[in-house]
Amino acid sequence: MSYGERFVSEADRNSSIMGEQQKNLEGYVGFANLPNQVYRKSVKRGFEFTLMVVGESGLGKSTLINSLFLTDLYSPEYPGPSHRIKKTVQVEQSKVLVKEGGVQLLLTIVDTPGFGDAVDNSNCWQPVIDHIDSKFEDYLNSESRVNRRQMPDNRVHCCLYFIAPSGHGLKPLDIEFMKRLHEKVNIIPLIAKADTMTPEECQQFKKQIMREIQEHKIKIYEFPETDDEEEMKLVKKIKDRLPLAVVGSNTIIEVNGKRVRGRQYPWGVAEVENGDHCDFTILRNMLIRTHMQDLKDVTNNVHYENYRSRKLAAVTYNGVDNNKSKGQLTKSPLAQMEEERREHVSKMKKMEMEMEQVFEMKVKEKIQKLKDSEAELQRRHEQMKRNLEAQHRELEEKRRQHEDEKSHWEAQQRVLDQQKLEASKTLEKNKKKKIF
């Protein structure tokens, strides 16, 4: 979601599916009291805000914070980042509780001692990115718990980036840092120690910086559009003076009978809260009095959501077909899993059906084969049986024939034998006769 789409017009929201109707009330109902109820509850809850200050050492960051909040956030006991430089860039935070007009604010200031101070500053933005991401991660985890409680909002709501008043333009480090962080946090670039430049030099410098910011497509914090004309005029005035050139001071000086915060020079006093001297008042009004809530909202609705959707998209589609269309992102991962499960169930059903079919077919085939071979064997057996029977009969026939022949011949022989016997008998008789 881009910066421009932040504000949805009433008209857009009214065209919902339920078909709403506009109704005019004929008497006082009382829900106009709702804002007061919201007010009371918010005061009771208290507010939180996390402000990050980034810049090379010695640019007056601690002094500015003290001036902004009119308190000794940084003091000799709690030194500013320029006094705490270590070997590597650190990201440290301190929490202070301040009260004003019944409103309680838990202010967290995050600073980065060592940023840009080394000889080799490559990757000095990395600890900053890691810090912001880890806060997003914490919030995401606590938001995703099953048992959720009141979630503390430790996300970085605003980053004040201090630009050294060289008068020429942005340094490569400035550009690099802003390019890497503009999609993670609201960046408000400030020109530090603005009292080293004349108004004209300052104008030039500002123009140059804005040009370079546009050139590198850096998205600094944008003020929201409002319907209110008065507000829009104020916003336009602020926009014309970006980036804000600020001066901070821990000392109070008397000027013309008034006690003001300022810096005493031999040639005069640079007043912190004087609009002609610097843009401090504009910064304070914008940061604290009018746009603090918006900074939190943009962090929540834009930067955090970007982080979250990137994180979750990586998880959900890790290992799954990455050709899924962008439209898939509008589903929750759980709905995604649900849908996949349903798909899978139907796929399994199909598979099951197919397997069943194949199985049935194969079984039928086999049974058929079995039947066929049974039939075949049966047939062969029948045939053999018939063969055998034929042979049997043949044999019987032969035997009968043989028996017939035999009996016939035997009968013949008997006749012959009889004849022979008679013949021999006659011969015998004749022989006997002859002898006589």
Place this chain on the structure above:
Amino acid sequence: MAATDVDIFSNEEKRNLSLGGHVGFDSLPDQLVSKSVTQGFCFNILCVGETGIGKSTLMNTLFNTMFENEEASHYQNSVYLRPRTYDLQESNVHLKLTIVDTVGFGDQINKEDSYKPIVDYIDTQFENYLQEELKIKRSLFNYHDTRIHICLYFIAPTGHSLKSLDLVTMKKLDSKVNIIPIIAKADTISKSELHKFKIKIMSELVSNGVQIYQFPTDDDAVTEINASMNAHLPFAVVGSVDEVKVGNKTVRARQYPWGVVQVENESHCDFVKLREMLIRVNMEDLREQTHARHYELYRRCKLEEMGFKDTDPDSQPFSLQETYEAKRKEFLGDLQRKEEDMRQMFVSKVKETEAELKEKERELHDKFEQLKRLHQEEKRKVEEKRRDLEEEMNAFNRKKVAAETLSLAQPLKKDKDKRK
């Protein structure tokens, strides 16, 4: 990240600091309020009660407007919910009001399931919100919140006690939505009867463990009024959009032959109390309770149902990413296992059937082997017989030949003899 060596700045102690002047963050509540006013508010009321008990009239009376409502018939087969959304504006405050009516409640002969459509509707709204909240690309800040913020339960003015349908329904709803019970058509009960009725109802609710909405008493500004109102529950209300002239004023009232019941007269009914509590004092609290308590409970149950946990056995908190990854692995593994199982089942089925068929085949084979052997046996016998026969035949032939040879020789002898 934070320095590893001891540094004042790395601990999370909060310091209390005093301000040296007016910083200006006391405007924060105003900034917040002006944002929400610009966004607009939304409020969703669920009216549960029998047909004809006065739900629509009460809504009209509460919001001083005629919402379109056809009268419902008594012949619905089952309870169904009818939500209607309206855009209201009062001074600079926009309110998107949704009124959900339960049509047909209490009309069926068998009312066992009457509460189900209501519970389902409430759950569906929670579910929709949950789905939106879980989406990867989500837009919660312009999501039209349809979760029910308040359920007005209309009790029939019998004067005796709660009906069992009332108890059953309220018990099913009390963990899902803020319930404010109200006695409808209170102009049919006398003051003394009303007093007894209220006590009876509250004691029945308590003894049945029904949790109704308590007006919050933790905010100093409203503690007193809320506490006193809690004692007047349930509110006995009368609704009317008709105007009657009383004295020299025209008020909303119901005209009877014996008098005029004025809706906004606190001695006649508790309508004003209801309006005060519901709209003017506690609307925001109702929304907050719905989101922080009822919705969270629903969400927790739903996620636990799906197997999400907060910590693993070693009490290490899961990060959402890990949880999703784990869930996803489990899920995919599950699917794969199911597929495997199915395949295995088929393989074993196939094996079984194959074994069966092989068995059959073997049996067949055996049978035919046996037949074959029998056949061989027979054949052998036949062969034997044949050989026997042949031997016999040969023997006979020899005999025959021998005999013939003999007979051939004999006639010679005979001739020889004859020649002598």
